[in-house]
C-alpha cells in the first residue's frame with residue numbers, strides 16, 4: 001500500500017493547490033480511516049435500534065459499535081450470538097456491513113460512482129489505489145468493475161451451492177438467506193454465522209459445506225490482483241497451449257509468492273492440527289478418519305483469516321492454540337478480504353533471512369530480486385503489528401480476568417481480523433470490548449496505513465548528504 | 476559475530492592448505508561449538524560423581540549434564556537446588572563452569588596460552604575474534620589480557636563488597652566463598668545462587684546486596700568493548716577536560732547504542748513492574764515504598780539476562796510475566812556475558828522501522844548510517860531466535876503438562892540464557908530437560924553462529940549478474 005507514494009503525494013498537492021483555501025488537506029490514508037469510521041458509526045446506530053434486537057430492547061451503544069466494527073472490519077468476534085440476538089433487520093445490517101468492509105469502503109464508493117455514471121476524479125482514483133494496494137493508475141475504474149463482477153459471481157455461485165444444503169434444512173426463503181449470508185461471510189473472510197451455537201461445528205462432517213466454504217475463504221483471501229493475473233495468464237495458456245510450468249513462469253512474482261506461501265501455510269496447518277489433535281477426544285479424537293482429515297483441513301484454512309471453526313477451539317491442545325495464533329498473525333494475502341500481516345510480507349522476510357544464512361547479498365526468488373524498500377516495508381509492517389498485538393495482550397491481561405492464552409489468542413484474532421475465539425469475547429468488560437474494537441479497526445486498516453495517516457512523508461533523504469556508515473555488533 | 480567473514484575464511488583456508496592432509500577443516504564456529512560441548516561433558520562428568528551430591532548418590536546423567544549446560548551457558552535454570560543438593564566440590568565445579576562460560580571458552584583457552592607463554596597462532600586469534608564478536612585482528616592478545624584483568628578486578632571488588640554482608644551472616648570461610656560465588660555468578664549473568672530457597676528473595680530489601688548485584692549484572696552485560704571504549708574516551712576527557720556531551724559524542728556508535736538502549740530497557744522494566752505489581756500482595760504489595768522501588772528496579776535489571784530474582788515471579792500478574800518474557804528475549808548487549816538477541820540487534824531493527832515510518836531511505840542515528848548488511852544480520856538473528864523459541868514452546872506444550880505461560884516463559888528464559896523460571900524447571904520430564912538443555916546451548920552460541928557452523932559462505936552474489944527487480948505487495 002506504500003508504492004509510488006512520492007507520486008501520490010505530488011499529484012495530490014497539485015490538486016489541492018487548485019482548490020479553494022478552505023479545503024481540508026486529507027491524505028488518502030486519512031480519508032480511508034474517516035470513511036471506515038463513518039460506516040462503523042452508521043452501522044452501530046442501526047444495530048443500536050430496538051428493531052435490530054429480538055427482545056425489542058436496544059443492545060446498548062458499546063455492543064452495537066462492537067458488532068458494527070467486527071462486521072465492517074470483517075472480523076467475526078461477537079459479544080452476542082448473531083442468530084439468537086439479532087432480528088432479520090439486524091442480520092441484514094450485519095450482512096451489508098460485511099459486504100462493504102469486505103470489498104473495501106473505497107471500492108464501494110467507486111462502485112456507486114460508476115453506477116450513477118459520475119466521472120471519477122484523479123484524486124478519487126488515488127484513494128482507491130491505496131485502498132486496493134494497487135500500483136498502477138491505468139485501468140483503475142475497469143479494475144473496480146471487474147472486482148465487483150468477480151465478487152458477485154463468486155458469492156452468487158457460493159450461495160447457489162450452499163442452498164443445496166440449506167434450503168432443504170431451513171425452507172426456501174430462510175434457506176436462501178442463510179446461503180447468501182454464509183457465502184458473503186466466507187468470501188469476505190468475515191466469520192459471522194447465523195447457524196446459532198458454535199460457528200460451523202454442526203457441519204463439521206459435511207463435505208459439501210466444508211468444500212464450498214473453504215473455496216470461498218481461499219478465493220477471497222488470495223487478493224484481487226492474483227485472480228486477474230491467473231485469468232490473464234490462463235487465457236494465454238489456453239490460446240497458446242502452454243504447459244503448466246510455463247503457465248506458472250508467466251505469473252507475476254506477487255502471484256507466485258501468494259500461491260506458494262498460501263499453499264504452504266494451509267498444508268502446515270492441516271498436517272499440524274491433524275497430528276496434534278488426532279487423539280484429542282474433545283476435537284478430532286471421536287471423529288472418523290475422513291472427518292478428521294476434513295476438520296484438520298478446515299482448521300488449516302480458517303486462520304487465513306476466515307474465523308469459522310468446525311470444532312470447539314478452546315478444547316484444542318495448547319500447542320494447537322499457539323500454532324493458530326501464529327497462523328492468524330500471518331493471515332491472508334494482500335489486496336484481498338483477509339487480514340493479518342499478510343503472506344507475502346512474511347515471505348519477503350523469510351527469503352531475506354535465508355539469503356543472509358546463505359551469505360548472499362541480495363534477496364532473490366524465482367529469478368527475481370526483491371527490491372530493498374519492499375523488504376524494509378515488510379519489516380515495518382511486521383514489527384508494528386507485533387507491537388500492537390503485544391500491547392493489546394498486555395492491556396487486556398491487566399483489565400480482564402482470564403487465562404493468558406485466551407487473551408493472547410483473542411488479541412491476535414482481533415488484530416488479524418480473524419474472529420476465532422477461545423470463548424473469551426462475551427466475557428470481556430466494557431473496557432475490553434472497546435480495546436478489542438479499536439484493535440480490529442487498527443488491524444483492518446493496516447499498521448502501515450495508520451502510520452501513513454499521521455506522517456506521509458516520502459524519501460526524505462533525497463538530496464541529503466549521506467551520513468558516514470559505522471558498524472555495530474549484533475547477535 | 477559476522478563481520479569480515481570473507482577475510483576470516485580466506486585466511487583460514489590459506490593456513491589449512493599449508494597443513495598436512497589429515498587435518499580436519501573446522502570453521503571457527505564449529506570449533507566454538509565443539510569446545511563448549513567438551514566443557515559441558517567434562518563438567519557433567521564431574522557433577523555426576525557421587526562426591527558432588529550431598530546424599531552421596533550420583534545425581535544422574537541427564538541432571539548432571541543439564542546443570543553443567545546451565546552453568547557453562549550461564550543460564551541458571553536448575554533441576555535441583557544448588558545449595559541443598561551439591562557438596563562444596565559440586566558448587567566449586569559449578570562456579571568454575573560459570574567462569575569458563577562467562578568469559579567465553581575461547582578467551583579462557585587463550586588465557587592459558589598466555590599464562591604458559593606459548594605464542595598464539597593466527598588461527599587461534601581468528602577463533603577468539605569470533606568468540607568475542609570483535610572485528611579487528613590487531614591487539615587481540617592484548618584485548619584478552621585486558622578482559623581477564625577487568626573481569627577479575629570487577630569480580631574481586633564485587634566479592635569484597637558482598638563479604639561485608641555475607642561474612643557476618645555465614646562466618647569467615649563460608650562467607651567469603653558465598654561472596655565470590657555470587658559475585659562471579661552475577662557478573663557472568665549466570666543466575667546460580669547458593670542461598671537456598673528462591674534466589675535472592677531473602678535479600679529483597681537489602682540495599683547493599685541489591686546495588687552490588689545490579690552493578691555486577693549491568694557491567695557484565697554491557698560487553699567488553701563498551702568498557703574499553705568508555706575508559707578510552709574517559710581518559711581523553713580527563714586529559715582534555717571535555718564536557719559530558721563531548722564525552723558521549725566521542726564514543727563509538729556501538730557504545731552509544733548499548734548505553735542508550737540498556738538504560739531505556741531498565742527504565743521500562745522498572746516503571747512497568749513498579750506500576751503493575753504495586754498493589755499485588757504476593758509481590759510488591761506488602762513492601763514499604765523504598766523496598767517496592769528497589770524490587771521493581773531489580774526486576775527491571777534481571778532480564779538483562781542475570782536470572783536472579785528478589786520476589787516470587789510465579790505470583791506476578793500475567794502482564795508482568797509477558798513483559799519479562801519480552802525483556803528476556805531482548806537480553807543484554809553483544810560481546811558481554813549476557814544472552815538474548817541483544818540490545819543493539821533490537822535497536823537496529825527499531826531504528827530501521829522508524830526510518831520507514833518517517834519515509835527515510837537510510838537508517839540513521841547519532842549522525843551515522845547503519846550499514847545495510849548489519850541490518851540484514853540483525854533481522855536474521857531475531858527471526859531465527861523467534862523461530863527457536865516458538866518451536867521449543869510448541870514442543871514442550873506437547874511433551875509437558877503445564878500452563879502455557881510457564882512453558883513460554885521457561886523456553887524464552889532458556890534460549891536467552893536468563894535462568895528465571897515460574898517454578899517449572901524441576902517438574903520437567905527427562906525429554907523436557909534435554910530440550911531445555913539443547914535450547915540453552917543454542918541460545919548461548921547464538922543462532923547465527925549455529926547457522927555459520929553449517930554454512931559459512933560469504934558474499935555469494937559477488938560477480939553474479941543481478942536478477943531483475945520485481946515489486947510485490949506487502950502489508
Ligand SMILES: [K+]
Pocket residue numbers: 074075076189190191305306307417418419
Ligand atoms: K474474519
Ligand SMILES: [K+]
Pocket residue numbers: 549550551664665666780781782892893894
Ligand atoms: K543467566
